[in-house]
Amino acid sequence: xxxxxxxxxGAGSPTPHAATLTGECxxxxxxDHLVSVRSVVSKQFTGFDGWANPSGRGVCLGCAWAYSTAExxxxxHLITRDPAALAPLDRAGVAARLRSGPIGAGEALxxxxxxxxxxxxxxxxxxxxxxxxxxxxxxxxxxxxxxMVDQLRALGFGSRMLTAPAPPFQVMKTLTPPQFxxxxxxxxxxxxWRQTGNPWMALAVHVTTPTTTKExxx
Ligand SMILES: [Zn+2]
Numbered sequence: 001x002x003x004x005x006x007x008x009x010g011a012g013s014p015t016p017h018a019a020t021l022t023g024e025c026x027x028x029x030x031x032d033h034l035v036s037v038r039s040v041v042s043k044q045f046t047g048f049d050g051w052a053n054p055s056g057r058g059v060c061l062g063c064a065w066a067y068s069t070a071e072x073x074x075x076x077h078l079i080t081r082d083p084a085a086l087a088p089l090d091r092a093g094v095a096a097r098l099r100s101g102p103i104g105a106g107e108a109l110x111x112x113x114x115x116x117x118x119x120x121x122x123x124x125x126x127x128x129x130x131x132x133x134x135x136x137x138x139x140x141x142x143x144x145x146x147x148m149v150d151q152l153r154a155l156g157f158g159s160r161m162l163t164a165p166a167p168p169f170q171v172m173k174t175l176t177p178p179q180f181x182x183x184x185x186x187x188x189x190x191x192x193w194r195q196t197g198n199p200w201m202a203l204a205v206h207v208t209t210p211t212t213t214k215e216x217x218x
Pocket of ligand 1: 025026027028030031059060061062063064
């Protein structure tokens with residue numbers, strides 16, 4: 001079972017569209033009742049890479065749900081294979097999941113860091129975190145480095161500072177000697193994540209960004 005199908009089954013196999021055709025699903029290739037492609041993706045949609053048959057007329061009910069459900073693009077979701085399940089996660093929920101253990105072969109995590117922009121679920125793969133344009137592994141090493149980000153956050157370093165080449169003095173000058181050493185050590189350990197555009201760092205910064213007062217009041 002692929003990630004999309006597990007998510008659809010986990011969501012209760014919703015069918016927001018009427019199937020008006022039969023044939024081969026343009027996206028996954030399954031022989032099924034189909035919903036017209038036009039009714040599930042916009043005219044501007046260009047993400048046909050990897051579709052089984054991009055020029056086909058219809059998609060199956062599961063694929064139609066995955067492409068047309070706005071919530072799937074708006075927020076993070078954890079999908080599990082056995083049993084098939086789909087769970088929405090807020091940013092703090094994603095951070096908690098990433099701290100708790102590696103992403104195993106029976107799980108997939110989808111994290112739209114720019115909500116609403118791209119369809120991530122339809123191309124998500126087991127054992128990976130899908131962010132825009134890339135699927136990331138998440139093992140012990142990544143957990144450890146996320147722990148370093150957490151430590152630096154706790155010492156007062158903000159999102160922009162975390163990707164700076166050296167720990168900014170404005171925070172360093174406020175630290176006690178043991179904290180100072182801790183910050184330097186964490187900074188050094190995060191070196192592999194600190195190249196421009198490193199996707200793990202982008203994810204770690206995103207999920208550990210403190211929720212604003214405004215958001216927490218909702
Ligand atoms: Zn399909």
